[in-house]
Amino acid sequence: MTDQNYTEDVDAQGIPSPEGDHHLIKTDYDIGQDNVEGNVGPIPFDIHNPVFAISGLVVMAFVFFTLALPDFAGTAFSAMFSFVTQTFDWFFLSVGNLVVLFCLALIVLPLGSVRLGGADATPDYGYVGWFAMLFAAGMGIGLMFYGVSEPMSHFASSLGGTTIGEDGLRTDWAPLGGAAGNEAEAVRLGMAATIYHWGLHPWAMYAVVALALALFTYNKGLPLTIRSAFYPIFGDRVWGWTGHIIDTLAVFATLFGLATSLGFGATQAANGLTVLYGSGVAEEGTRSFLGLPFGNTEDSGTIDSGALLVILITAITIVALISVIRGLDGGVKRLSEINMGLAVLLLLFVLLVGPTLALISGFFSSLGAYFEYLPALMNPFGREDTNFVQGWTAFYWAWWISWSPFVGMFIARVSRGRTVREFIICVLLIPSLVCVLWMSVFGGTAIQQFLVDGYEGVVNAPLELKLFEMLSQLPLASITSLVGIVLVIVFFVTSSDSGSLVIDTITAGGKIDAPVPQRVFWCTFEGAVAIVLLLSAGGLASLQSMVISTGLPFAVVLVLLCVCIVMGLRTERAAVMAPSSAK
Amino acid sequence: MFKHIMVPVDLAHPDALQSALKVAADLAGHYSARVSYVGVTGPQPSSVAHNPEEFGAKLADFAAAQKAKHGISETAAHAVTSHDPAVEIDHVLERAVSDLDADLVIMASHIPRHFDLGSHGGRVASHTSASVMLVRA
Numbered sequence: 001m002t003d004q005n006y007t008e009d010v011d012a013q014g015i016p017s018p019e020g021d022h023h024l025i026k027t028d029y030d031i032g033q034d035n036v037e038g039n040v041g042p043i044p045f046d047i048h049n050p051v052f053a054i055s056g057l058v059v060m061a062f063v064f065f066t067l068a069l070p071d072f073a074g075t076a077f078s079a080m081f082s083f084v085t086q087t088f089d090w091f092f093l094s095v096g097n098l099v100v101l102f103c104l105a106l107i108v109l110p111l112g113s114v115r116l117g118g119a120d121a122t123p124d125y126g127y128v129g130w131f132a133m134l135f136a137a138g139m140g141i142g143l144m145f146y147g148v149s150e151p152m153s154h155f156a157s158s159l160g161g162t163t164i165g166e167d168g169l170r171t172d173w174a175p176l177g178g179a180a181g182n183e184a185e186a187v188r189l190g191m192a193a194t195i196y197h198w199g200l201h202p203w204a205m206y207a208v209v210a211l212a213l214a215l216f217t218y219n220k221g222l223p224l225t226i227r228s229a230f231y232p233i234f235g236d237r238v239w240g241w242t243g244h245i246i247d248t249l250a251v252f253a254t255l256f257g258l259a260t261s262l263g264f265g266a267t268q269a270a271n272g273l274t275v276l277y278g279s280g281v282a283e284e285g286t287r288s289f290l291g292l293p294f295g296n297t298e299d300s301g302t303i304d305s306g307a308l309l310v311i312l313i314t315a316i317t318i319v320a321l322i323s324v325i326r327g328l329d330g331g332v333k334r335l336s337e338i339n340m341g342l343a344v345l346l347l348l349f350v351l352l353v354g355p356t357l358a359l360i361s362g363f364f365s366s367l368g369a370y371f372e373y374l375p376a377l378m379n380p381f382g383r384e385d386t387n388f389v390q391g392w393t394a395f396y397w398a399w400w401i402s403w404s405p406f407v408g409m410f411i412a413r414v415s416r417g418r419t420v421r422e423f424i425i426c427v428l429l430i431p432s433l434v435c436v437l438w439m440s441v442f443g444g445t446a447i448q449q450f451l452v453d454g455y456e457g458v459v460n461a462p463l464e465l466k467l468f469e470m471l472s473q474l475p476l477a478s479i480t481s482l483v484g485i486v487l488v489i490v491f492f493v494t495s496s497d498s499g500s501l502v503i504d505t506i507t508a509g510g511k512i513d514a515p516v517p518q519r520v521f522w523c524t525f526e527g528a529v530a531i532v533l534l535l536s537a538g539g540l541a542s543l544q545s546m547v548i549s550t551g552l553p554f555a556v557v558l559v560l561l562c563v564c565i566v567m568g569l570r571t572e573r574a575a576v577m578a579p580s581s582a583k
Numbered sequence: 584m585f586k587h588i589m590v591p592v593d594l595a596h597p598d599a600l601q602s603a604l605k606v607a608a609d610l611a612g613h614y615s616a617r618v619s620y621v622g623v624t625g626p627q628p629s630s631v632a633h634n635p636e637e638f639g640a641k642l643a644d645f646a647a648a649q650k651a652k653h654g655i656s657e658t659a660a661h662a663v664t665s666h667d668p669a670v671e672i673d674h675v676l677e678r679a680v681s682d683l684d685a686d687l688v689i690m691a692s693h694i695p696r697h698f699d700l701g702s703h704g705g706r707v708a709s710h711t712s713a714s715v716m717l718v719r720a
Contacts, residue, residue: 221633327670512625513668
């Protein structure tokens with residue numbers, strides 16, 4: 001026997017037959033068979049060719065196009081945003097409702113007893129580490145950006161009541177019918193609308209993608225990439241162009257979803273730093289930090305310097321790079337846990353130092369208000385509150401959906417060994433409750449400051465400053481504001497590093513051991529996309545319109561995934577039941 | 584001289600391993616040492632196996648095949664599951680050296696990426712007390 005022959009011996013050992021505890025999908029596809037391996041100079045690579053090439057080239061082209069034609073790009077982005085939100089708002093809302101009902105059904109149906117990774121699998125991560133990663137990846141920066149600002153905005157617009165424009169459409173931003181002049185009801189409506197956007201719906205979207213991936217990866221033995229979940233529908237065609245398109249869509253959605261969050265994070269951190277450590281007065285146009293003008297009001301005529309944002313995003317991306325190079329356990333998990341600890345401390349601080357009793361009772365009344373208003377808020381058709389539906393809800397749904405491949409894949413990667421029922425409860429219900437708590441404490445404190453103390457700083461501040469305005473009214477403001485900025489930055493890092501891991505895996509055809517330089521590439525380009533979009537004419541609005549445009553096709557993917565999950569779980573359950581009945 | 588030889592193997596690239604496997608077998612015969620083959624996998628499916636259990640089974644088959652083919656007196660398989668093999672490989676190999684109490688590590692130096700050149704071998708050499716031999720493919 002020659003040395004080469006044993007290779008065939010190894011392959012001839014074949015795949016052990018399923019032991020009755022899981023149901024492998026038999027396919028002739030080998031993971032990595034379409035991959036291209038090699039070296040560029042000293043840098044090794046191992047990529048799935050069509051997916052990596054298309055997404056890499058399009059992203060690079062996009063960055064250069066936006067840099068070269070910032071004004072045209074800005075106009076094009078805002079036109080796209082209006083078109084998609086106005087035309088497809090009903091579709092986004094319907095998809096959101098569908099996935100929530102689907103997840104709730106899985107908790108009670110017998111299919112929920114299937115265990116991810118086979119009947120005897122044990123979880124890889126304890127609850128704390130698992131939960132920290134879910135949360136840091138899933139919401140992160142958004143909680144910091146919108147924690148104070150969203151409840152406050154809905155409260156203020158509800159209180160203002162409705163106004164009708166000349167064209168007969170409502171021009172106000174109040175949810176539903178608003179609550180003109182009724183403070184107590186405006187609080188309830190504001191909190192209900194906020195929880196609607198941060199509660200069951202986003203987490204159900206994540207759960208669906210995560211469940212599909214975990215099921216088809218750990219139980220069916222297919223590669224860890226979005227296309228695998230479509231095997232029940234498309235069969236072996238998922239390894240061809242059908243699959244390439246699905247994976248490429250997922251890469252785009254992830255990249256722009258992340259870039260938007262990074263944009264929010266950078267803007268908020270820059271504003272926070274300027275307010276805390278900068279000098280000058282915003283109204284006079286003299287406010288600056290490190291000599292760079294930033295955070296001035298529009299009326300003052302001073303144009304903010306983009307340099308501060310560029311420096312921030314670059315610095316934070318470098319930290320994220322270190323984290324991805326250190327890997328899942330050494331970097332991402334550790335940072336997530338640090339972040340979780342800091343966030344809990346800040347939450348407890350605001351809860352104890354703020355109006356504690358009012359906040360606790362606010363938590364329960366907000367939950368009550370949520371369930372009371374939920375049916376009306378969920379309704380996708382015939383809504384009169386068009387600004388709210390299109391500007392808030394549809395945008396959020398697109399944003400969550402565009403995050404879902406990334407968060408879903410990340411959740412899937414760390415969730416082996418949980419049953420479907422446990423998985424859904426932990427991914428859907430617990431994070432939703434934590435979001436309710438977070439929003440009730442941060443938003444509730446700001447609303448109490450306004451109602452009880454008559455403090456108008458939060459109401460009048462721009463979105464990205466509301467958190468710091470709220471903290472400034474509490475003791476130890478300089479410390480808590482600093483913690484706030486640190487949290488924004490670390491959330492930025494945890495989103496960016498886990499996102500890079502996910503995009504890298506998708507573009508490597510489901511391989512998780514692709515060379516590290518590929519992660520570095522994606523991490524760098526996430527930062528680059530965030531920078532060029534922030535600096536383009538539209539600024540944050542450009543980011544939002546890209547999110548909503550890439551979220552739309554993925555919404556269709558989400559619906560199909562529900563079908564695939566049911567098909568996958570049924571064969572899985574049949575495989576688990578079969579041997580026991582035969583005994 | 585040597586009692587326990589550890590050979591890291593990448594089952595996804597068996598061709599590149601041949602020289603190292605041959606050397607390991609020859610030295611094992613010379614010193615009457617036993618040989619442990621160490622493989623690293625993630626919890627996710629890979630081109631080698633659908634899950635860690637299957638990977639372990641394949642590695643065990645591999646070790647048995649080496650024993651039969653080269654007439655090594657004793658071989659063993661040591662499969663390690665890592666959450667992030669691409670970055671944890673060095674650490675995993677160091678751990679394996681001390682877990683197995685190996686006194687010689689024989690590595691192939693031209694497997695694409697995993698055991699690429701000196702970085703992995705060098706790290707193992709500087710972080711453990713075992714002797715390290717890099718075999719060019």
